[in-house]
Amino acid sequence: MASEKTQFHDEELASKINELAEKIHTQEDHPSLLGQFVHGFANLVIGGGLNPKGKDFVEKVVQFLASLSNESKARDLATGFLVKKLWFELEHPPKTLLGFGGPNPPITADPDLRYRSADGSNNNPEHPLLGAAGSHYARTTEAKRPKLPNPPSPSDIFDKLLLRTGPAKTHPNGISNMLFYLATIIIHDIFHTDDRDPTRAKGSSYLDLAPLYGHSQKEQDGVRSFKDGLLKKDAFAEFRLIGQPPGVCAFIIAFNRFHNYVVTNLAKINEDGRFSLPMGLVAGSDAEAAAIKKRDNDLFQHGRLITCGLYINIILNDYIRAILNLNQNPNFKSNWNLDPRPDIAGVNIPKATGNQVSVEFNMIYRWHATINDANTEWTEKFMKKVFGEDYDPNSLTVTQFLAGARKWAMEVVAVEPAKREFGGIKRQADGSFTEADLVNLINVATEKPGAAFGAKSTPLVMKPIEMLGIQSQRQWGIATLNEVRAKFNLVPHKTFLDVNPDPAVAKALSELYPTPDDIEFYPGIQVEEAKKPWFPASGLCPGYTISVAILADAVALCRGDRFYTTDYTPANLTKWGFETASSKFNQAEGGVFYKLLQNAFPGWYKDNSVWALYPLQTPEMNKKILTSHKIAEKFDFEKPSKA
Numbered sequence: 001m002a003s004e005k006t007q008f009h010d011e012e013l014a015s016k017i018n019e020l021a022e023k024i025h026t027q028e029d030h031p032s033l034l035g036q037f038v039h040g041f042a043n044l045v046i047g048g049g050l051n052p053k054g055k056d057f058v059e060k061v062v063q064f065l066a067s068l069s070n071e072s073k074a075r076d077l078a079t080g081f082l083v084k085k086l087w088f089e090l091e092h093p094p095k096t097l098l099g100f101g102g103p104n105p106p107i108t109a110d111p112d113l114r115y116r117s118a119d120g121s122n123n124n125p126e127h128p129l130l131g132a133a134g135s136h137y138a139r140t141t142e143a144k145r146p147k148l149p150n151p152p153s154p155s156d157i158f159d160k161l162l163l164r165t166g167p168a169k170t171h172p173n174g175i176s177n178m179l180f181y182l183a184t185i186i187i188h189d190i191f192h193t194d195d196r197d198p199t200r201a202k203g204s205s206y207l208d209l210a211p212l213y214g215h216s217q218k219e220q221d222g223v224r225s226f227k228d229g230l231l232k233k234d235a236f237a238e239f240r241l242i243g244q245p246p247g248v249c250a251f252i253i254a255f256n257r258f259h260n261y262v263v264t265n266l267a268k269i270n271e272d273g274r275f276s277l278p279m280g281l282v283a284g285s286d287a288e289a290a291a292i293k294k295r296d297n298d299l300f301q302h303g304r305l306i307t308c309g310l311y312i313n314i315i316l317n318d319y320i321r322a323i324l325n326l327n328q329n330p331n332f333k334s335n336w337n338l339d340p341r342p343d344i345a346g347v348n349i350p351k352a353t354g355n356q357v358s359v360e361f362n363m364i365y366r367w368h369a370t371i372n373d374a375n376t377e378w379t380e381k382f383m384k385k386v387f388g389e390d391y392d393p394n395s396l397t398v399t400q401f402l403a404g405a406r407k408w409a410m411e412v413v414a415v416e417p418a419k420r421e422f423g424g425i426k427r428q429a430d431g432s433f434t435e436a437d438l439v440n441l442i443n444v445a446t447e448k449p450g451a452a453f454g455a456k457s458t459p460l461v462m463k464p465i466e467m468l469g470i471q472s473q474r475q476w477g478i479a480t481l482n483e484v485r486a487k488f489n490l491v492p493h494k495t496f497l498d499v500n501p502d503p504a505v506a507k508a509l510s511e512l513y514p515t516p517d518d519i520e521f522y523p524g525i526q527v528e529e530a531k532k533p534w535f536p537a538s539g540l541c542p543g544y545t546i547s548v549a550i551l552a553d554a555v556a557l558c559r560g561d562r563f564y565t566t567d568y569t570p571a572n573l574t575k576w577g578f579e580t581a582s583s584k585f586n587q588a589e590g591g592v593f594y595k596l597l598q599n600a601f602p603g604w605y606k607d608n609s610v611w612a613l614y615p616l617q618t619p620e621m622n623k624k625i626l627t628s629h630k631i632a633e634k635f636d637f638e639k640p641s642k643a
C-alpha cells in the first residue's frame with residue numbers, strides 16, 4: 001500500500017495519485033479501476049492532468065512507484081508510462097546532427113550480427129552507422145535564442161561561478177568515489193570528442209565497455225590475447241583512464257578479470273557444444289588454424305556480451321538505484337527500479353532503435369565538482385607531471401592545456417595496453433598486478449565519499465578543463481540553460497535566484513549574464529541549486545536539470561541498444577552467461593556489483609560484505625541505512641581482506 005512516509009511536496013499531485021493508488025490497492029484486480037488508474041497516471045506523467053512541469057515531478061513519481069507493493073499490476077503499467085515519457089523526451093534516432101558532412105566512418109561490423117562490432121556500427125542494421133565510432137554528435141535542443149555578442153570570458157565564469165574555495169563539501173548522501181568512478185567509465189565509454197573535428201565522437205554511442213574493449217577494431221585487437229577468447233592480463237584499451245585517479249584503472253581491470261573468468265567458464269561448460277572444434281580437423285592444417293581462430297573469436301564475443309550484460313545490470317541495478325536512493329526507501333522490500341528494458345503490455349515503447357549521443361549530454365555528464373580533496377590532490381600531482389612543477393592552473397591557457405594533453409597522450413599510447421602502469425603499482429612477471437594492489441585501490445574508492453555537486457564547487461586544478469568545456473559548448477552552439485530545461489519539461493528560470501537561491505551565486509550570475517534566459521547551458525547546469533537527498537528518489541543530488549536529464553539518457557542508452565533488448569537472450573549469451581550477468585532482488589536488492597568484485601578477486605569479499613554488495617555508498621553510510629532498516633547485524637562492514 002502507498003507508504004504513509006511518501007514525501008510528496010506537491011499536495012495536489014500527492015492527493016491525486018494517492019487517491020488513485022488507494023483504489024487500486026483495495027480492488028486492484030478490478031479491471032475498470034486498473035484502467036482508471038493507468039489512464040490517470042498516463043495523464044499525469046505524459047502530460048495533461050496535473051502540471052508535469054512542476055519542480056521535482058519525476059522524483060514524486062519515483063517516490064510513488066517505490067511505495068507500491070511488488071505485486072501491483074498498476075505499478076508495472078505506471079512504470080511503463082514513466083519509461084515512455086523519458087524515452088520520448090529524446091528523439092530516436094535523433095534528427096539533428098552536428099557537423100557539415102565529411103566522410104562517414106567505415107563499417108567494420110562483424111558479419112555475424114549476434115556480436116557487437118568493435119566500433120559500435122550495425123547496432124541497428126537498418127541504420128548501420130548510427131552511433132558508430134567517429135559519427136557526428138546529435139543535438140537534442142534547438143538553439144533558437146540569439147547568443148550574446150560578447151559573452152563573459154570562460155576564465156571569469158570559472159572564477160565567479162565554479163571555483164571551489166576551501167575544502168570540498170562532502171557528498172550529502174554518502175555517495176562513494178566508486179559511483180563517480182563508474183560514471184567516469186561510462187563517460188569514457190560514450191564520450192571522446194575528436195579534437196581534430198569536435199563535432200564527432202571518437203567512440204560509439206553505446207554502453208559497450210569501450211574503456212576495456214576499445215573504440216575500434218585496432219584498439220580491441222590491442223587488448224586481446226587471441227587465445228581462448230581471453231584478454232591480455234590486466235589490459236584495458238582506454239589510455240585516457242591513466243589520467244584519472246588510479247581506482248578507475250583498478251575498476252576497469254576488474255571487468256578484464258571478469259571477462260577472463262567468463263570465457264574460461266564458457267569454454268569449460270561448452271553449452272550445446274557451441275565452442276567445440278569441428279571433428280576431423282587435420283593437425284597443423286589451415287582448416288584447423290581457421291577453426292581455432294573462430295573458436296577464440298566466438299568465446300571472446302560471447303565473453304564481451306556477457307561482461308557488457310553485467311555492466312548494464314550494474315548500471316541499472318546498482319548505479320540507478322543509488323542515484324534514485326532506492327536503498328533508502330522506507331518501503332525497503334519494494335523491488336521497484338527504473339529498468340527501461342522490459343516490454344509492458346499496453347504501453348507501446350520502441351526499442352533497439354540505435355542511439356547517438358548528444359553534445360548536451362556530453363555537458364550534463366561533466367561532474368568535476370564531485371572530485372573530493374584526495375582526488376584533487378592526485379590531479380594536482382598529475383598536472384604537475386605533465387605541465388611542470390611550477391605550472392599555474394590559474395594562468396594555463398586552453399591552448400597550452402591541449403598541447404600538453406596531446407603530448408602526454410602520445411607518450412601513453414606508445415606503451416602497449418598490457419604494459420601500462422598507474423598509481424605507483426607494478427606489474428608482475430606475468431603482466432598482472434597483484435590482487436592486493438588492485439583491491440586496495442578499490443577499497444580506497446569505496447571508503448571515501450565524493451564531493452557534493454553545486455556552484456562554486458570545482459577545484460582550481462580543473463580550471464583549464466572547465467574553460468575548455470565552456471569553449472566547446474560555444475563551438476557546438478548549444479541552446480541556453482532555459483531552452484534545454486524547456487525541452488525536458490522543466491520550468492524555465494525566471495530570476496537568477498530561481499537558478500540558485502544563494503544570493504552570492506545569483507549575484508555572480510547577474511554580473512555575467514543580462515537575463516536568466518541568457519545563461520549558457522554550461523556552466524548553467526553546474527550552478528543550479530543541487531538537489532537534497534530524498535528517501536527515496538534523490539540520491540545523487542546533482543543540479544535539477546542534470547537530475548532529470550540523466551534519466552532520459554539512461555533510458556535511451558539501454559532501451560535503444562539492440563544488444564540490451566531484442567538480442568539480450570540466453571540463446572545469444574548462453575544460459576550460463578545470461579544467469580551470470582543477471583540480477584535477483586533477493587541478493588543486494590537486485591544489485592550485481594558483488595558479482596564483478598567476487599569473480600574478479602576471488603576470496604576477498606565475504607558474501608555479506610557491504611563493500612561488495614553496496615559499494616556505491618560508503619560503508620559508513622551503508623551502516624546507517626541498514627541500521628535504519630533494522631538489518632545491520634546481517635552484514636559485514638570490515639574492509640575486505642584475503643584469508
Ligand code: HEM
Binds near residue numbers: 184192243363370
Ligand atoms: C579527478 C578526476 C577527473 C579528472 C582528472 C578529469 C579530467 C578531465 C579532462 C583532462 C578532460 C578534458 C579532455 C579533453 O577534452 O581533452 C575531461 C573531460 C570530461 N570529463 Fe573529466 N575528469 C575527472 C572526473 C570526471 C568525472 C567524475 C566525470 C563525470 C562522471 C567527468 C566527465 C567528463 C566529461 C563528460 C568530459 C568530456 C569528454 C569529451 O568530450 O571527450 N570527469 N575530464
